[in-house]
Amino acid sequence: MIASADSAPLPSETDLLVIGAGAGGLATALAASVLGLRVTLCEKTDTVGGTAATSAGTLWIPGNRISHAAGYRDSVAAARQYLDHLIGPDDPHGRREAFLQTANEAVDFFAQHTAVQFMPCGRHPDYLTHPGAAVDGRAIIPQPFDGRVLGRGFARVRPPIPEFMVLGGMMVGKADIAPLVHRFASWAAFAHATRLFIRYLSDRLRYPRGTRLVMGNALVARLYHSLRQRQVAVHWHTRLVHLQHDAGRVSGATVQQGSTRHTIRARLGVVVATGGLGHNAAWRQRALPAPVAMQSLAAPGNTGDGVEALVALGAHVDAASQAPGAFWTPVSRLQRADGRVGWYPHLSLDRAKPGLIAVNANGQRFVNEADSYHDFVQGMYQPQANGQPSIAAYLLVESRFVTRYGLGAIHPGTRRLQPWVDAGYVLMQPTVEALARAAGIDPAGLLATLAQYNRDARAGTDTQWGKGSTALNVFNGDPDHPGPNPCLAPIEQGPFVALRVWPADIGTSAGAQTNANGEVLNALGTPIGGVYAVGSDMASVMQGTYPGPGTTLGPALTFGYRIARHAAQQA
Secondary structure, three states: OOOOOOOOOOOOEEEEEEEOOEHHHHHHHHHHHHOOOOEEEEOOOOOEEHHHHHOOOOEEOOOOHHHHHOOOOOOHHHHHHHHHHHHOOOOOOOHHHHHHHHHHHHHHHHHHHOOOOEEEOOEOOOOOOOOOOOOEOOEEEEOOEEHHHHHHHHHHEOOOOHHHEEOOOEEOOHHHHHHHHOOOOOHHHHHHHHHHHHHHHHHOOOOOOOOEEOHHHHHHHHHHHHHHHOOOOEEOOEEEEEEEEEOOEEEEEEEEEOOEEEEEEEEEEEEEOOOOOOOOHHHHHHHOOOOOOOOEOOOOOOOOHHHHHHHHHOEOEOOHHHOOOEEEEEEEEEEOOOOOEEEEEOOOOOOOOOOOEEEOOOOOEOOOOOOOHHHHHHHHHOOOOOOOOOOOEEEEEEHHHHHHHOEOOEOOOOOOOHHHHHOOOOEEEOOHHHHHHHHOOOHHHHHHHHHHHHHHHHHOOOOOOOOOOOHHHHHHOOOOOOOOOOOOOOOOOOOEEEEEEEEEEEEEOOOEOEOOOOEEEEOOOOEEEEEEEOHHHEOOOOOOOOOOOOOOHHHHHHHHHHHHHHHHHHO
């Protein structure tokens, strides 16, 4: 636990009270401060960032000017067409249109007034192939950030999951992987890898991990650094108890810091940004499909406090309109060195590569393995021929696949798989039949599946599920693969390896209903008054769909800006 010596005393009154220092809460507090409001920011844990700190940090911002300046072409009109085909009509309060109209303005606002700076992703396809989908220009990421700028505050940035770092603490982005794995292939790769290693070794003389921050860690650090520049304090170990409701509106909140409770009056409103349903078992049972996944990548401190407090006020949480209630990824289970269980998210680095299939207990494929992480889990939940969903499932490959591409938490270049077998992370057997028996998979079903898949792989066309048939598939496949399809290769040379995966959420879409300004609504669709929700506490504008990279963070920063602007207008 980090000492709380840098936390300021809680005030009795403020303009805007923000509960939760994840990306949505940080963005709202920062925008409100820039707009001249007195802001009080409370965080239940001792670090900022929440789930966003462990994410890829991508924002889905249609028609953004950052990508335009780099030569990529996208438009809000095309994104509107895409979402209309994917979701259908906008909600009655026009939140989706508000997002489309304001997302660019929000990004420009942060770039102009704060240290929250972005750069284009370039080619990063949307996840589905409806009219209006973009192949490039729609996604942006935070610029890398030097954590040393934060001084002692660097310890306040929640670290990524350990498996997303190398050498015990060095962050790497997607662009760093190839130079690190193939560092002797060219002078440029060697120079890039050497710079990373030298910087990291220098960092470890003074810091518990590397200070070159990328992805979600960079976004969170930039938000936090900007708040520190504006002298906006974060009040640590301060959790929401309940919202104060007087004369028909929320007037403030009672929070608990240690064993002491404080009531803070909020002149312009309270912003609930506690991360959604998170690990709240009761709400997961109500909002998520059966069998309910209890694996979650939500931050450990996220236990649904905000949603509980809002519902107590009469806020409306409509899980049906947000089906399946969460944004999904397949995860594999591993035992960490400290004895804790970790869940590794299979986002994009292994599933699309040639020579991998996913099968259920019947030995049957059930999804295009190269589709998005969200759609992969949607496939897991679809009933199969026996009426059962594919939960859990296995990723199946040859051992040489793991050496070339990695598999889950196993990094590319790994040749000795026996330690991973001994740790129980993967299964490895010399034959397909032996692997099937070890995994509890029907051997005959698996052999039949592999026979058809291998015929398709040699021909270059996946006749069953279409792996390699979309821009997203190809983007995450192997462009250097010699076969006709960058996502297909036969699986026929042992030893064979299987890794078990389960569904887990990276955030929940079911949250409090709001209007276009983030004001929380009751069951009649009327603003409660004086209370806002942002991030996963706010019902997703995507209504349970996952259009592309940055589906959660794009709206979080946009509505954080809209809420701050609305509160400032009330002043």
